[in-house]
Amino acid sequence: MKVLIIGSNGQLGNDLVRVFDRDDLYPLTHQEIEITDFSRTKNIIEKFMPEVIINTAAFHNVPECEKKPERAFLVNSIGVKNLADICRANNITLVYISTDYVFDGKKNSPYNEDDTPNPLNVYGISKLAGEFLAKRTEKHYIIRVASLFGVSGCRAKGGGNFVKTMLNFAKTKESIQVTSNIICSPTYTLDAAKKIREILDEGFPYGIYHVTNSGSCSWYEFAVEIFNQIGANIKVERRIENEEIAGVKRPLYSALTSKKIKPLRHWKEALKAYLKEEKI
Numbered sequence: 222m223k224v225l226i227i228g229s230n231g232q233l234g235n236d237l238v239r240v241f242d243r244d245d246l247y248p249l250t251h252q253e254i255e256i257t258d259f260s261r262t263k264n265i266i267e268k269f270m271p272e273v274i275i276n277t278a279a280f281h282n283v284p285e286c287e288k289k290p291e292r293a294f295l296v297n298s299i300g301v302k303n304l305a306d307i308c309r310a311n312n313i314t315l316v317y318i319s320t321d322y323v324f325d326g327k328k329n330s331p332y333n334e335d336d337t338p339n340p341l342n343v344y345g346i347s348k349l350a351g352e353f354l355a356k357r358t359e360k361h362y363i364i365r366v367a368s369l370f371g372v373s374g375c376r377a378k379g380g381g382n383f384v385k386t387m388l389n390f391a392k393t394k395e396s397i398q399v400t401s402n403i404i405c406s407p408t409y410t411l412d413a414a415k416k417i418r419e420i421l422d423e424g425f426p427y428g429i430y431h432v433t434n435s436g437s438c439s440w441y442e443f444a445v446e447i448f449n450q451i452g453a454n455i456k457v458e459r460r461i462e463n464e465e466i467a468g469v470k471r472p473l474y475s476a477l478t479s480k481k482i483k484p485l486r487h488w489k490e491a492l493k494a495y496l497k498e499e500k501i
């Protein structure tokens with residue numbers, strides 16, 4: 222398969238490159254492609270002529286999206302429209318990575334692919350607009366992921382992720398407070414990347430897929446499990462957040478599940494594998 226990966230040095234992109242390494246692979250970093258620039262993006266894509274494009278690129282620092290909505294919509298929506306139009310014209314399959322933040326959290330049980338999105342903030346709205354724009358080409362997969370952790374860390378979060386932050390706290394702090402009323406689906410990027418590969422290899426029907434590790438937890442429970450698995454001696458206290466954190470509304474509940482794919486392994490198993498990969 223000829224696969225072009227956009228955001229190849231990102232947290233998910235890095236693991237996608239590993240998973241597709243035996244394919245005819247074109248990994249592109251932001252230095253090599255700017256998806257908001259239609260004509261240059263078109264030239265690059267038509268030079269490689271891949272069969273599949275996987276777009277992980279996003280402007281996804283949530284408070285920054287609130288401050289710079291034009292940029293959020295330019296990257297997360299118009300950038301996807303550019304890719305969809307180029308894909309449609311060249312018969313390329315588009316894989317667009319979306320988010321649990323398209324939901325409002327009011328359901329209070331895991332969201333599946335049939336649930337109706339209702340994003341609460343600029344980031345979520347711009348990503349949902351990206352989903353609609355990805356549908357401009359028939360051959361599309363919209364893959365919603367959530368609460369990612371992977372070895373390379375999230376570039377939009379300064380190369381970190383929640384697990385890396387907790388590992389650092391285990392070394393530097395005696396006690397911490399962690400939010401206990403926000404529920405998420407922690408997801409190992411290597412597991413997500415393997416599932417994306419399977420969806421493509423097996424020729425699943427085009428459409429929306431929720432790709433997360435199984436199970437869900439609060440950030441507090443996630444932190445406690447990390448410290449238990451590494452045997453850290455740190456006191457963890459619960460903190461309660463409002464729906465609005467630092468002026469930005471977020472869903473208090475955004476666990477995902479899938480009606481369409483076999484469940485991935487439980488997040489606690491995935492965490493174990495991740496910590497092994499981090500050599501901890």
Ligand SMILES: NC(=O)c1ccc[n+]([C@@H]2O[C@H](COP(=O)([O-])OP(=O)(O)OC[C@H]3O[C@@H](n4cnc5c(N)ncnc54)[C@H](OP(=O)(O)O)[C@@H]3O)[C@@H](O)[C@H]2O)c1
Pocket residue numbers: 227228229230231232233234250251252254255256257276277278279280281296300318319320321348366367368369370374375376377378
């Ligand atoms: N991280 C999470 O917890 C999470 C949760 C739910 C959904 N998601 C979604 O998952 C995807 C991947 O997340 P991630 O954690 O792997 O993010 P990441 O580490 O920040 O990677 C994003 C990649 O896209 C590149 N990029 C950004 N803007 C671009 C543009 N305009 N044109 C071309 N490339 C661009 C970035 O390059 P530079 O850094 O050099 O700009 C980076 O290589 C995103 O679409 C995000 O919305 C993430």
